[in-house]
Amino acid sequence: MLTLTxxxxxxxxxxxxxxxxxxxxxxxxxxxxxxxxxxxxEGAGVELRDLLAKETFYTGEDLATHLIQTRERMEYPPNxxxxxxxxxxxxxxxxxxxxxxxxxxxxECYSTFGICDEDMKLEIIAQPDNLVEIPT
Numbered sequence: 001m002l003t004l005t006x007x008x009x010x011x012x013x014x015x016x017x018x019x020x021x022x023x024x025x026x027x028x029x030x031x032x033x034x035x036x037x038x039x040x041x042e043g044a045g046v047e048l049r050d051l052l053a054k055e056t057f058y059t060g061e062d063l064a065t066h067l068i069q070t071r072e073r074m075e076y077p078p079n080x081x082x083x084x085x086x087x088x089x090x091x092x093x094x095x096x097x098x099x100x101x102x103x104x105x106x107x108e109c110y111s112t113f114g115i116c117d118e119d120m121k122l123e124i125i126a127q128p129d130n131l132v133e134i135p136t
Contacts, residue, residue: 025102026102032086045107
């Protein structure tokens with residue numbers, strides 16, 4: 001009897017295009033990052049929350065630099081996207097917005113579902129009704 005066995009059992013990472021922006025702020029500085037894939041709370045939300053729980057970042061710039069350089073530390077094939085990149089503004093096609101406060105050490109996640117393109121501003125999105133729980 002002939003039995004075929006797979007050459008490898010290593011699973012390939014698959015990405016879902018759930019776009020998100022991440023606003024990182026501290027006392028006197030802020031920036032906006034964009035994440036093209038896995039931006040849902042069970043993906044980026046858990047990753048960001050866990051990162052803040054285990055690492056100490058003294059400034060928002062430290063955290064932003066760490067996230068932008070994640071590709072070097074993660075197992076992404078060389079031709080895949082960069083997990084985080086700088087953005088000029090909140091994109092109009094995102095599904096989630098994360099707000100990270102370095103001093104408070106908090107990560108908040110907001111759904112942008114149903115918000116018009118013209119209303120993609122932090123003060124409109126970051127309302128209690130749009131708050132989404134990040135899974136534990």
